[in-house]
Structure formats: structure tokens, C-alpha cells
Amino acid sequence: MAAQALTLLREVARLEAPLEELRALHSVLQAVPLNELREQAAELRLGPLFSLLNENHREKTTLCVSILERLLQAMEPVHVARNLRVDLQRGLIHSDDSVKILTLSQVGRIVENCDAVTEILNNAELLKQIVYCIGGENLSVAKAAIKSLSRISLTQAGLEALFESNLLDDLKSVMKTNDIVRYRVYELIVEISSVSPESLNYCTTSGLVTQLLRELTGEDVLVRATCIEMVTSLAYTHHGRQYLAQEGVIDQISNIIVGADSDPFSSFYLPGFVKFFGNLAVMDSPQQTCERYPVFMEKVFEMIESQDPTMIGVAVDTVGILGSNVEGKQVLQKTGTRFERLLVRIGHQAKNASMELKIRCLDAISSLLYLPPEQQTDDLLRMTESWFSSLSRDPLELFRGISSQPFPELHCAALKVFTAIANQPWAQKLMFNSPGFVEYVVDRSVEHDKASKDAKYELVKALANSKTIAEIFGNPNYLRLRTYLSEGPYYVKPISTTAVEGAE
DSSP states (O other): OOHHHHHHHHHHTTTOOHHHHHHHHHHHHHHHHHHHHHHHHGOOOOOHHHHHHHHTOOHHHHHHHHHHHHHHTSSOOOHHHHHHHHHHHHHTTSSSSSHHHHHHHHHHHHTTTTTTTTHHHTOHHHHOOOOHHHTOOHHHHHHHHHHHHHHHSSSHHHHHHHSTTTTHHHHHHHHOOOHHHOOOOOHHHHHTTTTOOHHHHHHHHHHHHHHHHHTTTOOHHHHHHHHHHHHHHHTOOOHHHHHHHTHHHHHHHHHHHHHHGGGGTTGTTHHHHHHHHHHHHHSOOHHHHHHHHHHHHHHHHHHOOOOHHHHHHHHHHHHHHHHHHHHHHHHHHTTTHHHHHHHHHHHHHHHHOHHHHHHHHHHHHHHHOOGGGGGGGGHHHHHHHHHHSOOOHHHHHHHHHHHTTTHHHHHHHHHHHHHHHHHSSHHHHHHSSSSSHHHHOOOGGOOOOOHHHHHHHHHHHHHHHHHHHHHOOHHHHHHHHHHHHOOOOTTTOOOOOOOOOOOO
């Protein structure tokens, strides 16, 4: 098969590739195993195929791209980088986006290879073309270029190539294309900055991080909304948070939230700013964050009482993030009756809101109520029990009702709430004393899709692995749970058939 492909490849070169030869080569290549092609890689001559890409013929281009994709896979990245430099450069300025994507996929292979990446770093023209690909209309092309440049920047040599050469001017030039392209460059800069303090230092010295932060705290509300997402990504790293704090950016974001009440357009950026603090609290210290920036929690309580589903959704998500660890739970508990009212509101929304908001509420409730076994002190167990009872007059029935609705996502989200509390003794007692609940848990006929079966299995596993379950549920029910667990999530009970004499 590989020999036949090589013969066809030579014919393509000799006959200037009429469509018939290209089609035949394409067809044969699909059947050739990649390892066979690798053995013949030294004999592959791809120049004629690359030349055909310059012809303005759609079908030829499509076939050549597909053929090249297969053949290039068989070549070592170092070989591609050294022997196809000119072809790669031409590919990046080709008018057809599929050719650019093919070329960038090869660049991606090269930059992942520590021996081959040097070839790219020494090719200033190729690097320049990759930068200019960020400014293209096709998002896939831009994303592939960003990914390659981000990977290049993982080395000292890559950082120097990008930030200590004319390439930085090219990057700044590309940014002027339009707003969308400017944000793409910011995305690249944040991605590079997040790697290490040294990477961040290169990015700040370039002036591009300062430019991003200036836009974040500027007057354009739509720009703020976009920039806060990128700044939040930077805050995921310890060195990123340190930098933002030192530059006074976190204080500025807090001050903007304070002034949001008098800004009629605050709804554009407020959700992102509140999410920023929610993530900051979990990554650092919930208590310190909430004490230092009290406006954050104040705004969350305001948003939950809002009539705007967007604001409610963000507040719910933020409370879920904040309450995902014990310190965050204790911070929420300290707010007393305000938090109880918030729980009532979340319980109401879980029952009455749109499908999407219901699921977000259920996810937040799961996060708030979950306690790992090693953290189940008497005080914390009393707290989660109290929170659960604040959600509704009969919260267990509320979630059972939601789980019985014919929407898999909703069903799974409700099961997740049960799973979150399944290892807590107070919840096990509630479940055991609720008529039909144990039967519901071990009933496999309720779940019809894979996600639901998996979610039910997680609930059974959480119950069966709890140290208190046998005592509370009783041994017969405990054995039913263990049987369910051992049979796996997708077990189907065999249907027994009885042979009848004389029956056909």
C-alpha cells in the first residue's frame, strides 16, 4: 500500500497532478497505516503538492490539504521544520484558511518538539507570519496561532524571540486591526503571563499588560466586561494575584463595584467583577477577601434579590464558589439571617426559575452542602443541616420533585444535591424516614441516559461508602446499596424465560 502511494506521489509530480491522480492518491493514503508511511518518509517528496496549493482550484486545494495532512504526520517535526521552511512560510500567507490551518498544525507539532522548536525560533519571517495570523478573520486560524506562540514562550529563548525583537512591534501592529484582534493579543499575553513570574515580567515590560489594565479600569463598559475575564485568568496564578495587588488593580475593581450603583450601565461589567472576587476568595482566603473587600459580599446579597436572571445567576454561582470550602462556608454562616434569606431565595429559584438558572442553583446548593468526611465536626454538620432546611419547607421532596422531571440535566443536578449530603448522618436519617426514598435510590428504571445512570451511581456510592449508613439504613438496605455498587452503573437485570412444553 505504501509503495503504491509513493508511485502515485511521483506521478502527481510528473503529470502536474490532474485531478484523477490526486483523487487516487487521496483514496490510497486513507488505507495506508501511518507506521508504513513513516518507514517511507525519507522518500516522500512534497514539493509538487505544496506547489499545487498556489493554483486557484478549490477541489485541488482541498485534496492537497488532506493528502499533505496525512503525509506530514508521517514525518518527524525536525524534518518538517528544516526541509519545508519555505513551504510553511507560504502556507501562512495563503488565501485559503484550510491551508493556514494545515500549516499552523505543523507549526504546533514543531513547537511541541524540543529539538525542532529551535528551527522556528531562528526563522524570524515564519514567526512574523504566525503573529499576523492572529489578525485573520478565521477564529480557528487565530486560535492555532495563539496556541503556537504561547507554546514557544515556554522557553527563555522563546520569550526573548517574542519580546526582545521586532516581533513585539508586529504584535502591537496586529492589535490595531480591530477590537476583536486586540482582545486576542491580550488573551495570548495573559496566557504567557500565567506561566511564571519571569513570563509575567516579560509581558509587563512590553507594556501590553499595563494597556490591558488601563482598559479594564477605563470608561468603556463593554471593554471592561471583556477585559475582566482576562484579568480573572491572570488571577488564577499566585504570581498573577500578587502583581494585581501590588499594582492596586484589585482595589480599583472594588472601587468600581462601589460606584456601580450610580452607573446605569453597570449591568454590563458587574457580573464579571463579582465573579473576579468570587474566584479570588477561593484561591486566596475567603475570610481575608471578604473582610478586605466588604462591597463584594454586599453586592452578592443585592444581586440575589434582583429581578434580573443574569444577576441572580452570577450571585448564585459566586455563592457556590465561595461555599466550596470550609472557610468560605464559615464566612457565609457569619452573615447570619442574611444568608438564611439568601438560601430561601436560592431554593425558590431552584423550583421556579428557567431551566438554566435552576441547574445553576442546584449546582450551588451541592457545593454549599458538601462536607468531606474528615471535616464533619458537630458544628459543621449542624450548619449544613440548618442550611438544607432553610431552602424549602420540605427540601428533600423539593429535590425529589425536580429529579422526577423529564430533563436529564435537571435530573442529574438534583441527584448531585442528594450526593452532596449523602455522607452526612442527618441527611441519611431524612432519606431513610422519607417514604419510598430508599426504593427510589436503588431503582434503576428511573434513569434512561448515560449521564443520569452515572449520577445515580455516584449517589449510591456516596451512601454505600459512608461509615454510618448501615446503622441508619439497616443491614438489608445497606446490602442493596452494596449490590447496586458492585453491579456498576449500567447493569440490566436479565429477563428470565420459562420453557413451555410444545411451544415453538
